[in-house]
Amino acid sequence: MNRAPIGIFDSGIGGLTVTRAIYDRLPGESTIYFGDTARVPYGPKSPETVRRYSLEILQWLVGQGVKLVVVACNTSTAHALEALRGASPVPVLGVIEPGARAAVAATSRGSVGVIGTAGTIASNAYRRAIQAQSPALVVEQVACPLLVPLVEEGWFDRPATELVAREYLTPLMARGIDTLVLGCTHYPLLKPLLGRVMGPQVRLIDSAEETARAVAELLVDSDLSASPGSPVYHRFVVSDDEPRFRQVGSRFIGETLASAEVVALG
Numbered sequence: 001m002n003r004a005p006i007g008i009f010d011s012g013i014g015g016l017t018v019t020r021a022i023y024d025r026l027p028g029e030s031t032i033y034f035g036d037t038a039r040v041p042y043g044p045k046s047p048e049t050v051r052r053y054s055l056e057i058l059q060w061l062v063g064q065g066v067k068l069v070v071v072a073c074n075t076s077t078a079h080a081l082e083a084l085r086g087a088s089p090v091p092v093l094g095v096i097e098p099g100a101r102a103a104v105a106a107t108s109r110g111s112v113g114v115i116g117t118a119g120t121i122a123s124n125a126y127r128r129a130i131q132a133q134s135p136a137l138v139v140e141q142v143a144c145p146l147l148v149p150l151v152e153e154g155w156f157d158r159p160a161t162e163l164v165a166r167e168y169l170t171p172l173m174a175r176g177i178d179t180l181v182l183g184c185t186h187y188p189l190l191k192p193l194l195g196r197v198m199g200p201q202v203r204l205i206d207s208a209e210e211t212a213r214a215v216a217e218l219l220v221d222s223d224l225s226a227s228p229g230s231p232v233y234h235r236f237v238v239s240d241d242e243p244r245f246r247q248v249g250s251r252f253i254g255e256t257l258a259s260a261e262v263v264a265l266g
């Protein structure tokens with residue numbers, strides 16, 4: 001089992017930020033990434049639909065022999081993590097718990113902001129995870145649905161993106177948050193812009209990095225790490241539009257994506 005790959009999935013391209021963080025932290029591990037590009041976005045969809053899609057992907061990844069599944073999508077983690085854990089023969093890790101833990105550790109005045117898709121924010125999953133660890137913390141949440149298409153367009157640092165970000169974040173700034181959780185796969189690419197908008201006094205929490213750290217811990221604790229010197233490979237699988245996945249995805253993962261397979265689910 002130690003030689004088996006880590007399964008990673010997302011609604012589409014965004015989970016490649018989590019994949020990048022896993023590569024950086026665990027260069028000796030192989031991965032299979034599934035991006036549900038046929039059915040993206042998950043953000044505005046109902047919890048039931050997101051759960052159904054997520055369970056289908058889990059089943060496919062388990063069929064590929066993965067040793068662990070990382071739910072790189074915040075929306076899927078918010079709506080489906082429990083169902084996935086109940087259905088999976090291998091450990092399943094989401095992005096919300098690690099991000100929440102980091103926010104609790106980072107906050108200085110006890111006021112944490114969370115931004116994410118409409119589904120993630122409506123689920124209150126981050127608020128619950130943060131307050132489960134520290135009930136006195138105030139958690140202010142804002143859905144920022146327009147940021148996903150702007151990032152997919154490659155507009156990481158354009159005036160239009162900054163304008164939209166300011167509109168969303170002004171209420172959070174007015175409430176005096178000292179920490180901001182980037183609760184969506186796409187937001188790590190906006191870190192410089194969001195840092196500028198929020199100012200240096202606000203700590204930005206990147207769920208991708210925190211999740212990679214949690215994956216590393218889980219591999220050690222469960223004795224599932226690949227042995228040194230094992231061959232390393234990375235497979236990319238999408239449910240549609242492979243050329244766009246490779247083109248846009250290269251920016252997310254920070255390297256050229258030479259090929260991706262297409263597998264239709266559902």
Ligand code: DGL
Binds near residue numbers: 043044120
């Ligand atoms: N991957 C999603 C998330 O992290 C963002 C894109 C979508 O709405 O599917 O919530």
